[in-house]
Structures are given as structure tokens and as C-alpha cells.
Amino acid sequence: MASEIVQLSGHIIDSLILPKVLDEIMDLAGTFEILDITIGKRKTDPSRVRLCVEASSPGKLQIILKRIARLGATPVRVQEVVLRRAVKDGVFPSGFYSTTNIPTDIYFRGRWRAVGRIEMDCGILVSAHTAQAQCIPLARVRKGNGIVCGSSGLRVHPLERSRQAQVFQFMGSAVSPEKPKAYLIQRIAHQMRVVQAANQKILVVAGPAVIHTGAGAYLERLIKAGFVNVLFAGNGFATHDIESALYGTSLGVHLARGIPQKDGHDHHMRAINTIRSLGGIRQAVRRGLLTRGVMHACVTHRASFVLAGSIRDDGPLPDVITDMLEAQDAMRRHIPHVGMALMVASTLHAIATGNLLPATVKTICVDINPAVVTKLADRGTFQGIGIVCDSASFLRELILALHL
Amino acid sequence: MNRRLSIVDFRLGGPFNRQTKIDDRKFLSPSTCHLPPEFLMCRPTYYTIAYEINPWMSLKRQANPSKAMRQWQALYDLLTKTLGLRVRLLSPKPGVPDLIFTANAGLMHGCWFILSHFRHPQRQREVPVIERYARRMGWRIKRLPRNFHFEGEGDALWMGQTLVFGFRFRSDAPVHERLSRLLGVSVLPLELVDRRFYHLDTCFCPLSSTSALWFPKAFDRYGRKVIERLVSDLIPVSEADAIRFACNAIVVGRAVVLQQGISRSLQRALTHRGLELYPLDLTEFLKAGGSAKCLALRLE
DSSP: EEEEEEEEEEEETTOOHHHHHHHHHHHHHHHHEEEEEEEEETTTOEEEEEEEESSSHHHHHHHHHHHHTTTTTOOOOOOOOOOOOOOOOSSSSBBBBBOSOOEEEEEEEEEEEEEEEEOOEEEEOOOTOOOOOEEEGGOOOOTTTTESSSSSTTOOOOOOOOOSSOGGGGGGGOOOOOHHHHHHHHHHHHHHHHHHTTOOEEEEETTTTTHHHHTHHHHHHHHHTTOOEEEEEEEHHHHHHHHHHHHHTTTTTTTTOSSOOGGGHHHHHHHHHHHHHSHHHHHHHHSSSOOSSSHHHHTTTTOOEEHHHHHHHHOTTTEEEESSSHHHHHHHHTTEEEEEEEESOSHHHHHHHHHHTTTTEEEEEEEEEEHHHHHHHHHTTTTTTEEEEOHHHHHHHHHHTHHH | OGGGGGOHHHHTTOOOOOOOOOOTTTOOOOOOOOSSEEEEEEEEEOOOOOOOOOOOOTTSSSOOOHHHHHHHHHHHIIIISSSSSSEEEEETTTOOGGGGGGSEEEEEETTTTEEEEEESSSHTTTHHHHHHHHHHOOOEEEOOOTSSOOGGGSEEEEEEEEEEOOOOOSOOTTTHHHHHHTSOEEEEEEEEEOGOOOOOGGGGGEOSSEEEEOOOBBOOHHHHHHHHOOOOOEEOHHHHHHTTTSSSSSTTTTTTEESSSSHHHHHHHHHHOOOOEEEEEHHHHTTOOOGGGGGGGEOO
16 A cells, blocks of 8 residues: 555645545545644634555555645655664664554655564664665664654554444453454454465464363464464473473473373473483474474474574573573564464463564463453553463464364 | 716725725735726737647647737726726736736735736746846735646635635635635635636636626536625526627626627626626637636725
8 A cells, every 4th residue: 555645735625626636636536534624713713634545556555645635635755754863773863753563654865764663662674785675673783873852753553443344343341251262263264375375474383281281282283384484482392392202291290191100200300311412402402302392393384483492491402592682683583574473371471472563463361360461551562462362272262263 | 077977886896996994914905995907908019829728728829919908998988987996007028918817816805906827938928028027017016826727816806704715727725725814805716627718717707795697517517606605696597608709708896798699698698787787809819718807906
């Protein structure tokens, strides 16, 4: 979609110029949004309106703009974006623009340019040579970088709301366990197929409860069927998955029988030790020691994974990135082309991932605790829908809905 | 004084006898006098068809200079002698043949003169001549932004307290807001849709504050609706009358000076309303797409 903001002023109500402009836009297959309107109070007072005109292509937009320019609707003069140099590594210049997760454009050197890798709570770095703009986290800014300051020359594209009933129209609604889950899961399965058909990636963020509840096998099937392209998790998830693959237990509890195994409490430590001795998860799979489980499926079915560490991780596994800034960057590298994010039984990783995602990514948060789902939305991932459900039940239903 | 002056009833509504209280600091102050209006004309000494900038003009259909002079003189005599009006004269200048169409020179309001900015370069050459004259007369000149075109009274006609403004072929729509701000009045912009009626004064003619002549097909449905809402007594003219420039008439009180040869039905419609018609042969000026109204600029 191409869009432009135009302004129209004068005696546009009595002269029917405004309805005429709106009719012209619609007759030429464009759409409009009235951004603001001021109606003159007396007969001699002028009225003023700002419209956002949209068309399916830049060519069609130009035709509309040319036509309505004749009626006096002229594009609003846009100010160039203000750039200031960072004076120190890791410090934005004062008055920097703090980003949202909504697609954003900057007006630089005479035209609108999309900001790449949009992410909330970052700055916008503009390259003086290529004129390209992209989000940059605070810690990654370098002295001398050109950073967008103020709010002139910036525009954000509000997310389109479909007029048809869709599963994502639930966004923003109160999180409640009393939702028709079977229907929701059916729609999510459908959406996964749509995303896959559009050659976009599906990201899964999983917490250790997925393994504890015995749902690892379902996730493994999803990965093997190609429905998971990227997995974000922590040391706990990978450790318990490997523990279950090596010993059949998760935190010492036998997954098949549901009872604690004798001396099972140290299984996860032994699993970590084994992987550390081999050098990593991929090496363990290559040596034939790790033959099943989610992490095994990721390696064998080429699903990328990022394991990010946290305080007092056991081990951790050699694949776990313990430098938080590096972990963020590793996660960021996988974000482009993600069309859907499925967050299952994870609080910290879900919120961290939510903060990395653009608002255009369809996000589903599944947790047994309604507070987690609410928390995700409160931290800014407003596009997400929440399902209050046990992770095993959810994944089992999803497998069935996908006919796996 | 000519005995016919009695038919010119200046008590009728019109811009020259409006007594609107307007803040002089904000707006151009309008005239509050009740005197008969003055006009500005230009003798067609150098009148010729030198270019083609409207569908009426053709280099192959040249004007007859002596006939044109006779026709112009007849109009001048009618205004000055028969109707007893004061007509000022702008000195003709070679190379600017359309200078005779003084109605396009600008818009006079009180002591302010809003100078035109012509769309065609051929007519832009008239501006310095008009400006010099305006300065000599001591008029206070107002210019509109140079990125927009405005062709004076050709596209701006008073309908009671409202200025009706035609745009598209010659004037630009955004000008209406500037005019409104300068004059402190409501300005209604109307889009013209027929190239033959390229100026508003070729298809719309206010007769009083409540009645007007118009050729509806020269406007789109929005414009038609606006005029129908604004004017309670509308007299539509047929296409045959419209192309004889029936709407390009000079109206002073009850006197209507217009091109001869209009239909009987239109004559009846006008006389039925108590108007007195003064038909004139102005065919030489039709060749350039103008008639009576185009030849005289109203000075308040």
C-alpha cells in the first residue's frame, strides 16, 4: 500500500469540495482516513482537513493525488528527519526518538524510507552513505552514528484491522480461561499453514514446562513436520529435553509413568555434563548420543535455535549464550521474515521475544497462568492473543488440528 | 444626465452597497458607498487573434479591427451615455491584444486591487501594464502566491455577500482560501467542467443578490448543487444561448448589457423579472472567447 498525507482548506464544506475529494479518492479505488478536521464556526471561517490517502500502488496513488490536487488537496509539506551524532559509544544523543514496534518510515533526503528491523525501545540509525535506516539498540550505538532525534519527518503505520472475523481480532481483549480453545487452536493451525505458504518463518518460544508436562514429543513432531523454523529457549528447556532424551525423565520425574525416579534428581546435571564433555548439542547429535527430543529434531531438521542464559543456570550447556547482549543479537538475527510467533509456557523468554518482534508478527502466547499473557501485552506486545491453557493440551490439540 | 439613468436601481443588493462591519486590520475594507459603479475598459486598438488559448480562438478566424472598434465603441457609449456610468480607460499597448478583456485584470474590492496571475504566458505580459496603471490610480495592490493562478473577475463573481469562485481551466482552487482571508467573506469554489466556458463569467451571471443566469452543464453535480442552494431564483440558459455568451453580461442595477441574438424565451425570462435588456453586437470579441462582461472590469 502507498499512502500520502494531504491537506485541504478553505470553504470546503459549503462548496462540497470535501465530499467531492472523498468521492474522487473512492472512485479511483483509493481509501482515505480523516486524520483531523476543523470546521469553521462562522460562515466566513475556513475549514481545514488532513487526510491520509491510500492506494494499492504508488502509481495509483499518484493518479489520485494529481486528481485531487486540482481540487486544492495538496500533500502536506514534510520536514526532513533530524539526525544527531552519538557522542559516545552506547549513548544516544539527547532527544533521540524511541521506537515502537509498529512499522515506521522516516523522511530523509526528499523521500520516505522504511525503517528496517523495527523493534520497540530502540533508536533509529541512518546511514549517511546509503540513506538506509534501521533500528539500533542502545548498547550497540557507536560514537558518530547518525541517530534520529525529535519527531519530525517520522510516520508510523497503524496496523490494519481486517473487516472479516479473524482470530487476531481478539487482540486487546481481556485474557480469560473461558475462551473456546478448540476453535482458537483450529484458527491458529490454519494461520500456521497460511504463514508457511507465504514463505514466512514460524518462531516458537518454549519454556521447560513443555518438557515437564510431556509435551516435548508434540513439539518434536511440529519441528519434524516443518512447522517450526526457529526455536528460542533457555538453558532449562534444552537441559530437560536432553535429560528426557537420555534418561526418560524431566527433573527426575519419569515422563512415561509420572513418578519420580530413584536418584533422578541429578539426571539433568549428568545430561549437562555429558553435552559439555562432547562440546555441544550438535556434536552430541553427530556422535549419535542424542537421538531424540526437541533439540535433536532442531539439529536434524535444520530448525535454528537460540538458547539464551539467565542467572544461576545449571551448567550451562555449551550452546547457551551467556552474554545477554550477544544473546539479543543472536535472537535479532532470526527475526526478519518471521510471520508468526508461538510462545508456550515461558514467561521471561516470551516477554523478551515479544519486545524484539515487530507488531506485524502474529503472536500467540499460551500459558496456564493468565498473568503471563497479560504481562506480555502490558509490556507492549499488544498484537498478541492469549490462550490460558496447559502447554501439553495446547500442543496436542495443535498437532491434531494440523493432522500430524 | 441621461433620462435612462432612472432604470438603474442602486438599491438592489450587490457588492457595492454592502455595509458589512469588517475589522480593517484583518481584512481589506469593502466599499460602503452607494454610488453607481465605475468600470475599467481598454480600447481595442491592437486587438487581434494572436494565439489560441481557448476553444473559441482560431488564428484562421481573425478579428476585423475596424468592426471590433465600432462594437467596442457602442458598448462604451452605452455604458457612459445611455446608462450614465463612469468608465475609466486603460491605455492599449501593442503585443498584448487581450488587454481589452479588463475583467481578467484583477478583482477590485474597496481600495484594494487583487492582481491577477494569468495561467498562460501570453497573458502574463498584461500584468506589468495593469500593475503600472493600478499604481498610478493609487489602488492598493494585493498579490496572490505565485504558485497559483487567478484570473480576476473572470473567475470571481459576487452573489450577495458571497464570492463565487470558478476554478480549473484558468484559476486554481487553493486561491479561494486566500481570497476569503483577504476579503473576510465566504468564498465558494466551483469546478468548471466544460472547456468552452473556461471562466466563471462565461457560464454564471449574478443578476441580483437572489437571482442569476447560469449554464448548468458548465458545472459538475457538486457545483450545480452548491449554486442551487445559494441562488433562490436561477435562470438556466440553453446551450445555444450559452455559446452566444448570454451569461457574459454586464449587470448594473436593473440594466443588463449582453450579446445580441439571445433566444426569445431567455429575453422573456429576464424582462419578466423587471430587467431591462441592452443587446449589443459584440461578435468580433466572441472570436477571442469574450463578450460584454469580459470587456469591463467593475471598480467599486
